[in-house]
Amino acid sequence: MADVQQRRKWYHIKWFSDDDTKEERRLILKLDLLIVPYAFLAYWTKYIDQANINNAYVSGVQTDLNLHGNELVQLQTMYTLGAVLGQIPFAYLFTKFPMSWLIPFLDIAWGIFTLLQYRVTSYSELAAYRFLVGWFEAAFFPGMHYIFGAWYRGDEIARRGGVFYVGLTLGTLTASLIQAGASSRLDGVNGLAGWRWMYIICAIITIPIGILGYFILPGTPDKPNKLILKDRDIEGAQNRLKRAGHGIAGTFKWKTLIDILRNWKFWAFLWLDIFFWNACYNTNAGGYLLWLKSLDRYPTSKVNELNAIAPALGIFYTLFICFASDLVLGPAWAITVAHTWNIVGLIILVVWKVPESSLWFAFATTYSSVAMSSVLYGWMNSELRYSPIARAVVLVTTTVIAQSTTIWTPLLVFKTVEGPRFTKGYSFVLANAICLILTAHLIRYFTTREGKRRNSEIEGQGSVGSGEDAQDPEAVNYTVHPK
Incomplete structure (x- = not known):
């Protein structure tokens, strides 16, 4: 028989697992x-x-x-194009190079092209720099999640x-405050406009953090940064992850790609994403x-300060949803809670003709x-987790x-000339939020069913689950123990 340990009540939660030894906790x-x-x-600087x-x-x-017409959304699209192509x-x-080298290099590179934006004199030059910033920022987000998945259990x-x-x-909040400060205090200093100073300040923040990464980012268990990790740290991490069914190392093979494409989870998570x-x-x-x-009520510096409200609230939203x-x-219900709140705001923005206070509220949910x-x-x-x-x-x-x-959806539904109302844009986002919630629960249903089937097979064999079978795909704190 197997005893299934379900997710604890929130008030019983500990930062470490009961199975972690004192050394592992350190x-x-x-x-x-x-x-x-x-x-x-x-990520803040990104x-x-x-x-x-x-x-x-x-x-x-x-x-x-x-700039005129839809050139703002086109500049946003140039960034996205670079970010997409740069990831490939x-x-x-x-899996070929140490992440403790790759990630800091990218950080420094996008910092350099951020700096160069202070000197732009035309739309085309700015578009080129936006593309290159996107290119070098591209792999940071999946790269950091790859590192998280390399060291931590689900x-x-x-x-x-x-x-x-x-x-x-x-980062969004800080960009607003930096621009507010640059507009009010640095505009015209050394003949540079406030927005040009903003790019200089952003680069001064970004590049040193990139350099710091070479000295503190631990890499991955198979390609660790031995400047900061000892052999016993690496061995302890590998043993701990193997117990949870994690693969540690591997090399790219075309068969791996074919196997992934045959797996329904790839396609399900692709649509979810x-x-x-x-x-x-x-x-x-x-x-x-x-x-x-458009309210024509605030000076430029005040507009940028007020723009910090929504991302400031986002800090609370993010911590609450991720810890919850x-x-x-669990992931499906966390996604549901987050996007139910998003949907409330989007409905107000689609309707638009509401009291001004309602629009303030709607933008605060963003x-x-x-x-x-x-x-x-x-x-x-x-x-x-079974395969890096x-x-x-x-x-x-x-x-x-x-x-x-x-890249292309904003050009259709978020045209700059239609702002700030963006009726088509907010309706499109609303539809995607609803589909996101539904897809999350479909994945939850099928992965939970798959996990139960595997545990039943383990019980029938009278053996202890290990590797991929050791955890329920939905409730990641779902382990099988022998009685």
Whole structure:
């Protein structure tokens, strides 16, 4: 017989598993202190450098470069195009080169091209730099989730990923505050407009954090950074992960790709990811900034300060959803909670002709849409824990395909000339949010059924589950113990 240990009540939750030894807990804490702060800082700078185009647009770029029509959404699309194309090689490179070298290199490179944006004199030059920033930022997000999946079990990823993902909301918030400060204090200094100073400041923040990564990012168990990890740390991590059914090393083979394409989970998570990327595009469209500007009530610095409200609330949304997923809800219900709140705001934005206070509320819900990102990618990591190759291929492939859909959809539904209302855009995002919730529960149903079937087979054989059979695919804290 097998005794199934279900997810604990929230008030019984401990940071460490009961099965972790004292040495393993020290190792986990060490990894937490190395991976999570760097992931947070680097993602923070990534989103400063990604989101600052919207702040720059309302702070002088539009007039200084004589932008018109839909050129803002086209600049956003150039970034996305770079971000999609730049990811493709990394499904192979993640398992070939140390992640402790790859990720910091990318960080420094996008910092350099962020800096170069301060000198732009035309739309085409800015578009080229936006493409290159996107190219070098491309692999950071799936790369960090690959690292999380390399060191942590499925029931440990989401809350750590949640802290990492706070970097997104804090980065957007910080970009607004940096631009507000640059507009009010640096505009005209040394003959440079405030928005040009913003790019200089962003680069000064980004590049040192990239350099820091070489010294604190631990890499992966098969290609560790031995500057900071001892042999006993690496051996302890590998043993701990093997007990949970994680694969440690492997090389890319075409057969692996074929096996992945035959697995229904790949296609299910691909659709889930597509719906996710399109259900959160309201965070990138610039609708809130354009609406604030359209009120014709606030100076530029105040517009940028007010733009920080929504991402500031996003910090709370992200931590709440990610911790709740690991400790209480599980991924499907965490996704449901996040996007139910998103749907409430989207309905108001679609209707639009409501009291102004309702629009303030609706824009305040925006960042709930991205709060479950680490839940989704943690779910993928957990399902694919048996193979680092499968994790690399699926994390990159799903992100590439899903993000690529946001290259063309904004051009159709978020045209700059239709802002700030974006009726088509918000309706499109609303439909994707609904599909996201439904797809999450379909995956939950089939993975739970599959897990129960496997556990029944184990019980019938009178043996203890190991490897992929050791955990239920939905409730990642679901283990099989012999009686």
